[in-house]
Amino acid sequence: MAIINTGLLTKGLRSEFFNRFEAAPTYYQDVATRIPSTSDRETYRWLGTVPKMREWGTGRIAKGLRTESYSVENLKYEATLEVDRDEIADDQTGQIRIRVGELAVRAATHKDYLISQLLIHGESVGYESYDGAPFFSTQHVSGASGNQSNKLTAPAMTPDDPADTEFKAALKQAIAQMLTFKDDQGDPMPLSATGLVCVVPPTMYFTALEAIRAAVVDNSSNVLQDIARVVAFPWLTDLSKWYLLKNDGVIRPFIFQDREPIEFNALTESSEEGFKREKFLYGVRARYRMAYGYWQFALRTDFVAA
Numbered sequence: 001m002a003i004i005n006t007g008l009l010t011k012g013l014r015s016e017f018f019n020r021f022e023a024a025p026t027y028y029q030d031v032a033t034r035i036p037s038t039s040d041r042e043t044y045r046w047l048g049t050v051p052k053m054r055e056w057g058t059g060r061i062a063k064g065l066r067t068e069s070y071s072v073e074n075l076k077y078e079a080t081l082e083v084d085r086d087e088i089a090d091d092q093t094g095q096i097r098i099r100v101g102e103l104a105v106r107a108a109t110h111k112d113y114l115i116s117q118l119l120i121h122g123e124s125v126g127y128e129s130y131d132g133a134p135f136f137s138t139q140h141v142s143g144a145s146g147n148q149s150n151k152l153t154a155p156a157m158t159p160d161d162p163a164d165t166e167f168k169a170a171l172k173q174a175i176a177q178m179l180t181f182k183d184d185q186g187d188p189m190p191l192s193a194t195g196l197v198c199v200v201p202p203t204m205y206f207t208a209l210e211a212i213r214a215a216v217v218d219n220s221s222n223v224l225q226d227i228a229r230v231v232a233f234p235w236l237t238d239l240s241k242w243y244l245l246k247n248d249g250v251i252r253p254f255i256f257q258d259r260e261p262i263e264f265n266a267l268t269e270s271s272e273e274g275f276k277r278e279k280f281l282y283g284v285r286a287r288y289r290m291a292y293g294y295w296q297f298a299l300r301t302d303f304v305a306a
Helices: 008-023 085-090 095-120 164-179 202-212 272-277
Strands: 032-036 041-044 070-073 075-084 151-156 196-200 228-232 241-246 254-267 279-292 298-305
Touching: 008 095, 008 254, 070 279, 075 095, 095 254, 095 279, 151 164, 164 202, 164 241, 164 298, 196 202, 202 228
Parallel strands: 032 254, 151 298, 196 228
Antiparallel strands: 041 070, 075 279, 196 241, 241 298, 254 279
């Protein structure tokens, strides 16, 4: 669909769209590794670990990639506004520009929405990690790692409204669990408590902030001070669940498979729609996919009744 030049109107709306698109706050780039895609799907076989350093001894011992593979197909997304020609002619208050601006925000935050869906469904069948287990599972096994879990529970008097002290205890538990993960060779993964992000439902946002940024009350109350960033996703509707993500690894918890970037297109007065129906169309399209990366860099905690 080519852009039809209608002079300042289309040019101005396109500029409005991309200004709003680029200014919209998004978080996907912090927790997803961008992988440029050149075909309809990509297959990943990087999800083992590289060998650790060893003494040279009798020479090099080469180790190949593990047999686990993960194929991700790109998807096409679109959103289109239909505007009556009379609305354009009578628009004196900038309503069309406002709608295009809202379209830009929706397009920009769509990748955050997709990550929220991967979080929400991550413990369900059909939402598997590279090892064949659901992304959040108590039965992750790879090579010589043994059985490992990134699916935790934590006690709370009111699971849908935990206290800051309860969140702090749950965060300590989640960090400790992440630091104990082993690789497919049975060795501890070289992880540190850095690059941590707590993704929470909106109702848990200030509780998480208070837990992490608590003032000193006793000798240990500020152990977690500013150790993690807190992000609230409005799409998380299970009020007792939150997620700890690590975003400073070479591969992050999620993969952003980028095939074709966002485009803004228009069909206006010179188009068939504009001539026959006097309807102008303004739309966006893109091709990409959000998928799971390292499950070791993501833990789900569910607060349960104490």
